[in-house]
Amino acid sequence: GEEVAQTPKHLVRGEGQKAKLYCAPIKGHSYVFWYQQVLKNEFKFLISFQNENVFDETGMPKERFSAKCLPNSPCSLEIQATKLEDSAVYFCASSQYPGTNYGYTFGSGTRLTVV
Amino acid sequence: QKEVEQDPGPLSVPEGAIVSLNCTYSNSAFQYFMWYRQYSRKGPELLMYTYSSGNKEDGRFTAQVDKSSKYISLFIRDSQPSDSATYLCAMSLGFDSNYQLIWGAGTKLIIKP
Numbered sequence: 420g421e422e423v424a425q426t427p428k429h430l431v432r433g434e435g436q437k438a439k440l441y442c443a444p445i446k447g448h449s450y451v452f453w454y455q456q457v458l459k460n461e462f463k464f465l466i467s468f469q470n471e472n473v474f475d476e477t478g479m480p481k482e483r484f485s486a487k488c489l490p491n492s493p494c495s496l497e498i499q500a501t502k503l504e505d506s507a508v509y510f511c512a513s514s515q516y517p518g519t520n521y522g523y524t525f526g527s528g529t530r531l532t533v534v
Numbered sequence: 535q536k537e538v539e540q541d542p543g544p545l546s547v548p549e550g551a552i553v554s555l556n557c558t559y560s561n562s563a564f565q566y567f568m569w570y571r572q573y574s575r576k577g578p579e580l581l582m583y584t585y586s587s588g589n590k591e592d593g594r595f596t597a598q599v600d601k602s603s604k605y606i607s608l609f610i611r612d613s614q615p616s617d618s619a620t621y622l623c624a625m626s627l628g629f630d631s632n633y634q635l636i637w638g639a640g641t642k643l644i645i646k647p
Contacts, residue, residue, distance in 0.1 A: 462622070477634075
């Protein structure tokens with residue numbers, strides 16, 4: 420399809436619980452990016468993949484966050500032992516040519532609320 | 535100091551007005567400049583893309599990049615209520631930064647009918 424599909428749309432977790440988010444990129448797009456949007460629209464880069472390989476993980480809080488993009492499966496972002504500050508909207512974007520005017524196509528996001 | 539500064543607004547203008555949105559940045563190495571539009575509860579949507587300096591026009595939208603001043607602008611002509619959204623600027627070093635985007639805070643735009 421021509422859209423990036425993110426599931427679930429909303430996720431509520433108690434502090435300390437695990438959260439798992441999914442992203443199906445556009446078919447044919449080899450790059451997948453995860454961004455976290457917190458209050459005041461601040462976007463923070465988390466991790467990117469080129470196909471199933473980690474391309475850049477410099478934004479990941481490694482102690483609790485992990486991500487995968489396996490062949491023939493949606494990509495996933497998992498947060499172990501969630502904290503209140505993890506409450507945010509998590510966006511996935513895919514791209515065929517990220518450095519060009521094709522840019523990125525974003526999904527509608529997963530809103531994670533940690534209570 | 536943030537790498538990219540953008541006034542969060544809100545900016546409220548009457549329908550039909552020309553809208554000017556701006557971002558300033560500190561890293562002179564940025565090469566790729568983008569404007570995204572984000573409606574409430576939706577993901578950002580790419581509006582304009584500019585490589586290096588110059589102007590780019592697409593319908594009612596014009597993007598300008600002034601690298602000497604480290605300043606980018608988005609102009610919207612004949613603004614419509616449907617243009618009401620948050621506008622985010624984003625920049626990148628491209629391959630040198632693994633295509634990471636550095637974002638402004640977003641400006642909330644309200645077009646009054």
